Amino acid sequence: MDTITQLYFEETLEQLAYAEGCLNDMQQHFQPAQVDGLFRYIHSVKGASDMMGFSEVTELAHVFEDLLSQLRSDESRFQDDLMDLCYQSVDLLLQMVENRKAEGHGVASVRLISESR
Numbered sequence: 001m002d003t004i005t006q007l008y009f010e011e012t013l014e015q016l017a018y019a020e021g022c023l024n025d026m027q028q029h030f031q032p033a034q035v036d037g038l039f040r041y042i043h044s045v046k047g048a049s050d051m052m053g054f055s056e057v058t059e060l061a062h063v064f065e066d067l068l069s070q071l072r073s074d075e076s077r078f079q080d081d082l083m084d085l086c087y088q089s090v091d092l093l094l095q096m097v098e099n100r101k102a103e104g105h106g107v108a109s110v111r112l113i114s115e116s117r
Contacts, residue, residue, distance in 0.1 A: 008052050009101050015041045015048075016094050023086055030078060038086070039068045045093060057096045064089045 001009075019041040026034045046061035067085070071078050 005052070008048055009097065012045050012048055012057075012097050013094070015044045016090055016097065019045075019090050020087075023083065023090065026078075027083060032072075035068055035072050035078070039065060039072070042068065042093075045097075049097075052100075054096070054100050057093060057100070060089065060093055060096065064093070 019038055022034055022038045022041065026038070042061050042064050046058055046065060049055075049057035049061060064086075067082075067089075071082065
């Protein structure tokens with residue numbers, strides 16, 4: 001594995017860990033600014049994945065960003081079902097990145113988030 005690819009996996013897995021931590025914090029005590037933090041982590045994952053050509057990761061991260069953008073404009077919608085969806089999205093992104101790291105293909109579907117819109 002070349003240095004750039006190795007760095008991608010290290011950084012992306014770290015961003016996803018931060019995203020999960022942000023969700024944990026939001027679940028304990030929600031503050032609107034946390035949505036911005038979560039958005040930044042997912043945006044970083046999207047950009048790095050796009051640069052690497054991992055389109056399935058990029059696409060899911062983009063749909064997740066769209067959901068977070070909607071939540072930014074109406075934080076009152078951020079309830080348990082959407083929190084679950086956010087956790088599932090982070091889990092799917094992690095699974096896709098791990099699949100790529102194992103030199104497989106991302107097999108998780110973006111349908112889960114797309115249907116929630």
